[in-house]
Amino acid sequence: MFSRIGYAIRETWASFRRNLTLTAAAILTSAVSLLLVGTTFLIQRAFENLLVQWRGDVEMIVFVRSDASAEQITLIDSVLRASPTIIDVSKLKYLNKTESYEEAKRIFVGDPVTLSLLTPESIPTQFKVVPLSDDPTLVRSLSDQYRTLPGVEAVALAEDEFQVISTLSNFIRVVTLVMSLVLLVVAVGLIWNTIRTAMFARRREIEVMKLVGATNWFIRVPFMLEGLLQGLLGGVVSCGGLWALNSAWSSGVASFKPGTGISSLIVPSSYLTSVMLILLGIGAVVGAVGSAIAATRFLDV
Amino acid sequence: MIRLDNVTKIYGKDTVAVREASFDIPKGEFVFMVGPSGSGKSTLLRLMNRQEQPEHGDVWVAGRNINEMPASRVPYLRRTLGNVFQDYKLLLNKTVFENVAFALEVIGKPRHVIERQVPLVLDLVGLAGKRERFPEQLSGGEQQRVSIARAFVNRPLILLADEPTGNLDPTTSEGIMGLLNEINETGTTVVMATHDHRVVNAMRRRVIQLDNGVIVRDQERGVYE
Numbered sequence: 241m242f243s244r245i246g247y248a249i250r251e252t253w254a255s256f257r258r259n260l261t262l263t264a265a266a267i268l269t270s271a272v273s274l275l276l277v278g279t280t281f282l283i284q285r286a287f288e289n290l291l292v293q294w295r296g297d298v299e300m301i302v303f304v305r306s307d308a309s310a311e312q313i314t315l316i317d318s319v320l321r322a323s324p325t326i327i328d329v330s331k332l333k334y335l336n337k338t339e340s341y342e343e344a345k346r347i348f349v350g351d352p353v354t355l356s357l358l359t360p361e362s363i364p365t366q367f368k369v370v371p372l373s374d375d376p377t378l379v380r381s382l383s384d385q386y387r388t389l390p391g392v393e394a395v396a397l398a399e400d401e402f403q404v405i406s407t408l409s410n411f412i413r414v415v416t417l418v419m420s421l422v423l424l425v426v427a428v429g430l431i432w433n434t435i436r437t438a439m440f441a442r443r444r445e446i447e448v449m450k451l452v453g454a455t456n457w458f459i460r461v462p463f464m465l466e467g468l469l470q471g472l473l474g475g476v477v478s479c480g481g482l483w484a485l486n487s488a489w490s491s492g493v494a495s496f497k498p499g500t501g502i503s504s505l506i507v508p509s510s511y512l513t514s515v516m517l518i519l520l521g522i523g524a525v526v527g528a529v530g531s532a533i534a535a536t537r538f539l540d541v
Numbered sequence: 542m543i544r545l546d547n548v549t550k551i552y553g554k555d556t557v558a559v560r561e562a563s564f565d566i567p568k569g570e571f572v573f574m575v576g577p578s579g580s581g582k583s584t585l586l587r588l589m590n591r592q593e594q595p596e597h598g599d600v601w602v603a604g605r606n607i608n609e610m611p612a613s614r615v616p617y618l619r620r621t622l623g624n625v626f627q628d629y630k631l632l633l634n635k636t637v638f639e640n641v642a643f644a645l646e647v648i649g650k651p652r653h654v655i656e657r658q659v660p661l662v663l664d665l666v667g668l669a670g671k672r673e674r675f676p677e678q679l680s681g682g683e684q685q686r687v688s689i690a691r692a693f694v695n696r697p698l699i700l701l702a703d704e705p706t707g708n709l710d711p712t713t714s715e716g717i718m719g720l721l722n723e724i725n726e727t728g729t730t731v732v733m734a735t736h737d738h739r740v741v742n743a744m745r746r747r748v749i750q751l752d753n754g755v756i757v758r759d760q761e762r763g764v765y766e
Contacts, residue, residue, distance in 0.1 A: 247646060445632055451590070452695070453620035454647035455613075 251462035255438045256469065262437055263470060266430040270474025270526060271481065273423030274519045278482040280416040281515045282489075282507050287409035289504040300379065302367040302386050303393040306337070312391030313365070319389060320367060326382060331370040340365050364393050424526060427474065431467050431530035439463060439535065446539075460535040464528055471527020475520040482519070486512055542568040542699060542730045543589060548598035550584050550754075558584040560754045561598070566732065568698075571725045573741050574734040575765055576751035582734035585751070586701045589732065590622050591615050603698055620648055623692030623729075627704035629684045631676040637663065637687050638672040644691045658694055666690045666720060682713035686720065693724055700724060702733040706740055714740055741765040 256263060302320070304313060313334075321329055335343060341360040348355040371379045383395040439446065449459050490506050543566040550559040559581045566572055574582040587593040588600050591607050599606050607618055631640050638659055645655045663669050666686040676684050685705060692700055702721065706714035718740050725731045735741060741748060741764060748763030749756060758766075 444630065448630055448632065448643070449647045450616075451592075451619060451624045451630075452644040452647060452691070453616040453618075453622075455616045458647060458649070 248462045252465040255466050259438050262434040266434045266470045267474045269430045270427035270471055271477035273427045274478035275481045276420035278515050278519050284413050285507050286505040300369040301396045303364040305391055305393045306362050306364050308391035316389055328370040328372050333368040335366050428526055428530040431470050431527050432534045435463050435467050435531040435534035456539050463535045464531045467527040467531025468524050471523040475523025478519050479516040544601040546599045548595045551596045557754050562756050569728050571731045571746040573748045580751040581754040583703050586703050586734055621698045623697040623700040625688050625692050625702040625705045627707035629688040633676050636673050641691045641694050662690045662694045681709050699730045706737050738765040
């Protein structure tokens with residue numbers, strides 16, 4: 241038994257070195273596809289963080305016309321406070337003209353044209369409302385009701401933004417997932433081809449092995465180990481890439497002001513670690529499967 | 542030891558390589574398969590180690606019908622057979638010792654068995670002094686001796702030799718035949734396909750003659766006609 245293990249390891253290593261260029265190509269392809277798989281995981285997680293944070297934040301803004309009278313504003317305020325079971329009264333906040341203008345300056349910092357159209361006099365004031373209910377239809381009917389109040393200019397629902405972000409993240413997830421699956425298939429193909437080439441180079445040896453009575457498994461195992469090693473090395477390279485990518489991303493995001501929502505795009509390192517382990521696992525399986533297919537085909541002579 | 546019952550082997554759609562061949566080879570016999578190229582000698586040998594499967598008929602080796610044997614058992618069948626070829630089929634990147642040891646290594650024999658068996662068989666074939674040479678540093682006759690050593694190192698019941706003297710001059714061939722004879726005398730059944738008149742006539746053993754895939758003669762102590 242020990243001599244068999246020794247044999248398999250020696251043969252794997254020898255074959256690995258013989259086909260260095262093809263091996264490198266197979267490793268790099270699996271690394272790139274695995275990196276994409278890992279990136280998909282991270283993007284998904286980052287968007288989820290973002291969505292969770294936004295859900296807990298302001299979800300509704302009631303804009304009040306700039307020419308609204310003080311009575312109208314008081315009325316709106318009392319209407320909002322009249323349903324404490326549906327909205328969180330303690331978080332209800334009114335921004336007067338100066339405050340609204342300050343916020344507008346912050347929001348439109350990258351859009352001076354829009355900002356120039358606004359003045360502290362003409363800007364609508366706003367109530368920031370946090371609904372207690374998670375039920376979107378209830379929140380929506382509430383907003384329809386507020387819209388009809390005198391002096392209300394518009395009601396904006398964060399739910400709408402939420403939908404956009406959610407659709408966007410789904411789209412990105414599907415696209416990256418499809419791309420990574422395609423690349424994974426390519427990686428299997430390349431590993432398959434590498435092993436096939438390795439076996440072809442040693443067809444004479446394999447013929448002799450079959451004639452003296454080596455079992456198919458005995459012949460196959462070194463090639464499968466070689467494929468597994470290629471996939472695993474691809475996994476290791478992709479983990480390195482993912483780590484570098486994530487570090488760059490995290491430090492980039494960290495330079496944003498906290499509380500803007502952007503900082504939630506940072507993925508916790510425990511999650512990164514589990515993604516890396518998954519990548520190593522996928523790499524090993526992909527390599528072993530690719531080479532098993534190649535070896536089986538070649539032994540069926 | 543080997544029995545063929547009405548064996549027919551067809552390549553492709555209608556190329557009949559062997560037609561309704563039947564014979565019985567008892568244990569310890571030395572048999573020549575003779576006939577011109579393409580007469581079906583090699584196919585018969587390939588049917589005996591299940592490199593080929595017949596379209597009709599049965600092949601029995603060491604008491605078992607090898608055509609009904611599951612593919613997973615074939616390696617164990619082959620461990621009871623030794624194969625020698627016209628082109629030796631040696632591995633050029635391995636030494637004489639490694640080539641012979643390879644046959645034991647790939648069937649999982651432990652190192653100490655290999656260290657004991659290989660020198661013995663190299664001594665038998667007269668290559669004890671050349672164990673560290675590579676095949677390309679040897680003459681054709683010496684290479685064939687290595688190949689015979691590899692076939693015999695696991696003490697097979699049967700030795701199948703396909704034109705083993707096909708690439709060798711008469712004197713060298715004589716040496717190889719002497720070696721095969723010695724192996725036969727240890728009780729190993731030897732089946733040899735050849736179209737070499739001289740070796741057949743010199744040995745005077747059983748001759749099975751083929752012509753176009755059909756057995757036309759099966760004679761004890763025969764000569765090549």
